Amino acid sequence: MGYLSFAIKKVISYILALFGTMAILFVGTYPIYTTVIVNSANFVAAETLRTLQQRSHTPLTPEQIQQIHDQIVNQIIASYGLNKPFAVQFFYFLKNLLTFNLGYGYTNAPITSNTGSYAVADIIASYLPNTILLFTTGTIIVIILGLVIGLLAARYAGSVWDRLVPVVAVVHSSFPTWWIGFLLIAALAYGVHLFPPGGIVSVPPPKNPVLYALDVLYHMALPLISIIIVGVGGFAYVVRSLVLSTLSEDFVIALRARAIPERIVLFKHVMRASSPSIVTQVLLALTTSITGSLTTEVVFQWPGMGLLTWEAIIQNDVPVMLGVLYVTTLVLLAGLLLGELIYGVLDPRIRVGED
């Protein structure tokens, strides 16, 4: 089986998974989803009626009011397919979702995109890049540090440093990232005024683009430190055990028997052999980093998806809440698919074998 057919098979299975995921979201959010639409329909109807009453010369009779109200509400409900059978509604839902027609956030809630739009798709489009900026940078640093530490630990297996890695992994991975962030803010931002306590740029933001970038980096420092503290230990431990298990394979013994320097054995042969598993770990970490550490953003007031979720909860902005849920699901699925495709490139065995 060639790589293309492998890739096509994977893409199809992920599209099927997308259907399943959306079905779960649809069933799970159906009650609030319909309430949101009916509420907004009632709101539109009431507003329209108010305008009509102001403009008409004779006051409207209660029957007329009722009739116009029902007509408007039914129109809106029909446009979302809510009067159709349950199964058909799902396809309306899916269509709206895949075309990013996510509706509008509540106009009384102060959540807007950076251009001031209330459309949920616009809001998410202006928040998502910040999340990707922070967590992708964080995860890349974690990966590099984790790889170096893990490889060194495996190289000097049994030394004091090597024994330290699991301990650090255990302790650090039991910290919630947001709590570390909280402590760092108390100590480094308010205690010794070394870093800003939160936000993404200073107020007012610097005009010069270079200074602006530096300012963003300065604000990124604390969240990055907390992501690194929590992530590195666990990742180094995974790398270490993967490399150690590869080191006990026969081909390594053969290489050593041929007196190949240990450095080349480790960095050339063992790295190549354990790279597929490491890459899977990396991609899993990358995709979950986007959704998994949302709370960190809340603590640092970082204007990303996490802060958006938090604001939506506080403001009871249900459309935004649902939009965030749908979009993060899509991002996660895309990330998982990318992971599988890269795994297929690195490990040709996976394309052929069933297991």
Next chain:
Amino acid sequence: MGLAWILVLVGFAVYAQFVIPTSLYKAWYNPAAWLNYPAHVPPYWVNYFNGFENPPSFSLNLPLSLSTKSGNLYVYTASASFQYAYNGFPSGLTIQVSNATSIVTSYLEIIKPDGVQVTISTGNSFPVITTSPPLTSVASNLIYKYTGTYPATVTSQRVVAALFGVDGKGMFNETLKGPYKVSVVIYSNAPLNGASVTVNVQGSSYGLMGTDFYGRPIDLGILMGLPSTLLLAVLTSVVSVGVGVIYGGLAGFLGGRKDDVLQWFMLVVLALPALPFLVTMEYALPSGLSIISEMLLIAFLSWPAYAIIARAAAISVRSLTYVEADYILGVPKYRSFFTHVVPRLLPFAVAYTVLGIPSAVILIETLAFLGVYPPGLVSWGEMLNSAEANQAALNGWWWWILFPGIMIVVVSAPFVMVGYAIDKIVSPRVGVK
């Protein structure tokens, strides 16, 4: 060691569940219940580092005695004295009477070590606290007595400083050390049998872990959060590993098209983003969140991770010769599944159940930090949430941030240790697929 640690935790949880009265759990979210406690003060042991700058709280129980009775009016008096020897000021003062309904009026007299006598008319509305009018007016009078001018504003710190300080031209920078005499006179129109008067001098340090913005002791909150956290985490882990292992085992054991379908559903659930999903579902639940529904929701999201591992293990079991022998002998599939696959997966299941508890704890506390927790439950995430809301980092109330978070580690660490130990026994080669 890990096991002993877990046992200690369970012991504390049992203590918290059965010894702490349920009324305390109910009172946690009621700020009025914590008025007698000093607000946002550090733990007592900071005194060992700063030379006893932060006195602890103490309360004086004043036994009431009937002094005169004329017609319907009963006059009670009570007095006590105490030594004050700390370098730092207390953070507040409250006066409480256990049965205050029939009290007409009352006043409090304090004689400071320098002989200055303060009379505070405390009226009939109890509890009287430092920021309430009778005390603040007395403080201004006292400052007037010392300096001849009335202060513009009287904060609760100013009241305490005036009552406990050495006068330095209207500023009270040093405490006045020595014996203080407190007496209370109460006029009541009914006999106050068995009533007692308590004068609480709220220190500027409290207990092992200090108090929060509302005066709630952190150590108490941590203790009360322990049983529900442990219960939720253990239940979640057991259910998700149980479902995951059976499901993954089945998928791997059956193989073929059934495996594809089962794997598809695994992927579907794996792709749901944990936090937004849980938060939205909590919103969508018609009956609100309970321990059971929170447990089921978290378990629903976390089983696929275990299913993937169990599936890989089951595939290796499937090709064992005695499983194939069963198949040839015509033993039904479900029977060989339960006799061969499940027993071989059990050790994994135990190890992952233990290892799953820490991640469940983190997820539960993260959710609580976001405000998603069963109503009425005390949880560390909620404590941290309220620390965030009350700007604990900005105000330097480090004890409010440090201790609830450290508890997450204290609870997680022993389970990780035990889990790794079991994992080492059941799978000697780590990372083998």
